Amino acid sequence: MRTPMPLGRVSATALLTAFLIVAVAIAVVGAFQTRANMAATFDRQASIQLAQLTFEELRRLQIVEENALRGYSLSRDSFYTEQYDSAVQDFDAKLASVRRTLQVQRLNDADRVLADYALIQDNWRQQVAAPLLRHPNATQIADLDMRNKLFTDYESRIVAVLRRDLAAANAAFAGSTQAQLDRSAYVRAFWLLLFGVLAILFNAYRGRLDRELEEERTTTQTLQRAFRSESVPLPHCDVGTAYRSASIRVAVGGDVFDVFRTTPQRALLMIADVSGKGIDAAVLTAFIKFTVRGMSLRHDDPGMLLAEFNETFERTVRNRDLFVSMLVGMLDTKTFEFRYASAGHDAAFLRSKGDVRTLEVTGPILGVMQSDFETRAVHLRPGDALVLATDGLTEARDRKGDMLGTDGARALIGLAPGRAQDLADALASSVAMRGANRLRDDLALLVVVVKEDAGA
Amino acid sequence: MRNVGVFVLTLAMAAVMATAAFAQCDVHAGNHVVLYSEADDPDVLLWDSRFRLRDYNAASFDVSRELLPHARLLSQGTRATVESCVPDFVQLRLQNGYEDAIGIIITSGKYQHIRGWVLSTDLRLHR
Secondary structure: OOOOOOHHHHHHHHHHHHHHHHHHHHHHHHHHHHHHHHHHHHHHHHHHHHHHHHHHHHHHHHHHHHHHHHHHHHHOOHHHHHHHHHHHHHHHHHHHHHHHHHHHOOOHHHHHHHHHHHHHHHHHHHHHHHHHHHOOOOOOHHHHHHHHHHHHHHHHHHHHHHHHHHHHHHHHHHHHHHHHHHHHHHHHHHHHHHHHHHHHHHHHHHHHHHHHHHHHHHHHHHHHHHHOOEOOOOOOEEEEEEEEOOOOOOOOOOEEEEEEEOOOOEEEEEEEEEOOOHHHHHHHHHHHHHHHHHHHHHOOOHHHHHHHHHHHHHHHHOOOOOOEEEEEEEEEOOOOEEEEEEEOOOOEEEEEOOEEEEOOOOEOOEOOOOOOOOOEEEEOOOOOEEEEEOHHHHOOEOOOOOEOHHHHHHHHHHHOOOOHHHHHHHHHHHHHHHOOOOOOOOEEEEEEEEOHHHHO | OHHHHHHHHHHHHHHHHHHHHHHOOOOOOOOEEEEOOOOOOOOEEEEOOHHHHHHHHHOOHHHHHHHHHHEEEEOOOOEEEEEEEEEEEEEOOOOOOEEEEEEEEEOOOOOOOOEEEEEHHHEEEOO
16 A cells, blocks of 8 residues: 555645646647637738729729720720720629628728729719710710719729728738737747746645655654664574565555564564554554563563553554554574464464464454454474565465465465575565566565574 | 008018918929829819819719819810919818819910919929
8 A cells, every 4th residue: 555645735736737737728729719810810801902902903994994985086996995895894893892802891981982983983984985985076075074084083082092991901900910919929928937837836846745755755764764673683593584665655664573582582573564554654563563572571471462462552542443463472492482372463374394384363453352362382393484474475466466365375485495584585576576566565574494403 | 651561561471471381382383384183084174263173172073073164174294384382272082181272374285374273283393
């Protein structure tokens, strides 16, 4: 079980991450919206510019009409009437195109002026062009010239107004485009700034978080070094230990073992698995270690020791969510009698002449209820190995999720090397390999092998 | 004696005002010019009154047409001499702009010696 990150840290990290995601999302959506707006403005501007060009073409056709009429009145050449007719048709088509554009772009004033222009041109055709085309030698030519002048003067003024209006519309769209570009730049700058600030805050927060975690890890390691499992050399015995933490961030577990010589001839062997991890578990393991050591000086009966510890644990810890599985044994280093009591701790084995058996549980887990704990005894012979482990051994899972189990543990122990430390290391490696180097639970191993020359 | 003084003072003020007015025109009395309209039709309308000139350019199409009997159509290239100028006298319809009214006397063509009024954009200096 990994140490959970405090809720406040998770919330702050999630909040900052959410801010970053929202900032990026809004910036991306905003960029697309700006692009769409600018594309629409560019379309309108292009439309106005096309209307300007078409209007200038219209204007050219008007002059073509007038010049064709002059040519015809002077030469009576049908070439000019064809030119005139063609210009009239083109003029009307272009006029419709420009008016459509002005109406689509809602340039109503310009459209009204253009309508006036079209009306004047139509009147010119009726009142000036038509009479001259019918009677090129008309006597009232001077009057027609005057009318022509009137029409062209008026059209000149209208053209000037239309040019001005279209240019103003074009300039307005250009200004709008520039404004959108400016706005887009400001918005981008704002989001970039916000994103940068959030990133800096996020980075700073992560840095602080990492520092806090590092401090906690260091503190925990310091505590663990101070309180963690210890072993001392025992006469005629070979002692090996191994400890693997399942936590990546914090190398602290709730497993603990201890080898403590209560007298020159007698040694306390203890292994326990505490629910919970981190500093709380480390403190609890310290409590267990020193309490059991203290009690071992008064009791040489492991069952009585566990019963007293159970009562002390309940009174002291007062947390119904915390419980401990523990095996306590007293090893006589002269007779090699090992008397033990097990409070729900089923990962203890005795290897003797190739046979591996489990040391039976003799009472319930500590911290659950008041109970007596039976003391049992086994007699160790030279070469025998006591293997005290935590459930990180028996509950080690492979990639499929299958647990090693007690039988699997016994099989591993049966095949392991003879020296205590080699045996502990081999078991730890097997567990690590089984889980592809990912431990699901902490693992503590205490191995005591009676030396071959112990009976001599 | 006193009346003479008032008359001289009035003349002086008129001269000063006229000088100020001329100062804003591009052409001045005595300039020789050639008629050429900047409108589509380069022929020029010569008006018998500067007020009709103003009305023609400021009025609607129908009103302008009613004023045509008071104008003569002069061919482009007709020569004239500037006699007077009234700056910004004519406000152009639709365009919201102003032009000078120029008093001229025709010096060539069939309307030689005729006086009238044209727009400042209806003539150019004869070099």
